[in-house]
Structure formats: C-alpha cells, structure tokens
Amino acid sequence: MDWNITAGRPVYLQLVEQLELAVITGVYPPGEKVPPVRELAAEAGVNPNTMQRALQELEARGLMESRRTAGRTVTADAARLKELRHQRAAAQAKAFMEEMEALGLTKDEVLHLLEEEE
Numbered sequence: 001m002d003w004n005i006t007a008g009r010p011v012y013l014q015l016v017e018q019l020e021l022a023v024i025t026g027v028y029p030p031g032e033k034v035p036p037v038r039e040l041a042a043e044a045g046v047n048p049n050t051m052q053r054a055l056q057e058l059e060a061r062g063l064m065e066s067r068r069t070a071g072r073t074v075t076a077d078a079a080r081l082k083e084l085r086h087q088r089a090a091a092q093a094k095a096f097m098e099e100m101e102a103l104g105l106t107k108d109e110v111l112h113l114l115e116e117e118e
Helices: 011-024 039-044 048-060 076-101 109-118
Strands: 065-069 073-074
Touching: 011 048, 011 076, 039 048, 048 065, 065 109
Parallel strands: none
Antiparallel strands: 065 073
16 A cells, blocks of 8 residues: 655654555454454554554544454455445535635536546
C-alpha cells in the first residue's frame, strides 16, 4: 500500500483515513487478514504504537475485528462497507459542488462540464 503521511496533521488520523480508504476500496478485502502492526508500521514509516492506535480506531468504527490467535481481519459486513463508500462519495460530491458554486457555476453548467469529460 502507498502511504502518504504529511506534516501538519496528526499521523494517527492520516493512518486512519488511509486505512479506511484501503478497506472500503478493497485493497484489504472483506473478511481478509490485515498485515501485522509492525509490518504496516514499517511500510508507512511510523511508530508501531501509532499504527496500533489507528487500527484500534478502525476496530471501534466496526471496520476491523481483532482475534488474539488469528490477528486482525477486515469486517465481512458488506453493507457497512457500502455505506461508508457512499458517505465518502457524498462528502466529496458536496465539497466539489461547493467549489463549483464558489466559481460561479450553476448545477447545469457543472453537469455540462462533466459530460464533456466522458
């Protein structure tokens, strides 16, 4: 997985966001085992405690499950993953439309621009 950790925001929050995206887009498929904390931390170049905190947050959100002997897995709840994808898409669409409105474009003009891009 490609990690993009930047300055100016808490690392743990960036990890949560990036891991959540990886889960809802299928990088880590439903029901599949997630790599161990130390491996993920090494990949991301972060402290294992920070990665552990991010993974615990995803467990609290219901995206991952932890089993002592089997490690951590992605939830198999497809409905939950679909709901999260929809929420993220809706937030992106809202932000996009707000920016287009700030540019003075109407909804019809935005739709026309999007159709041109197809």
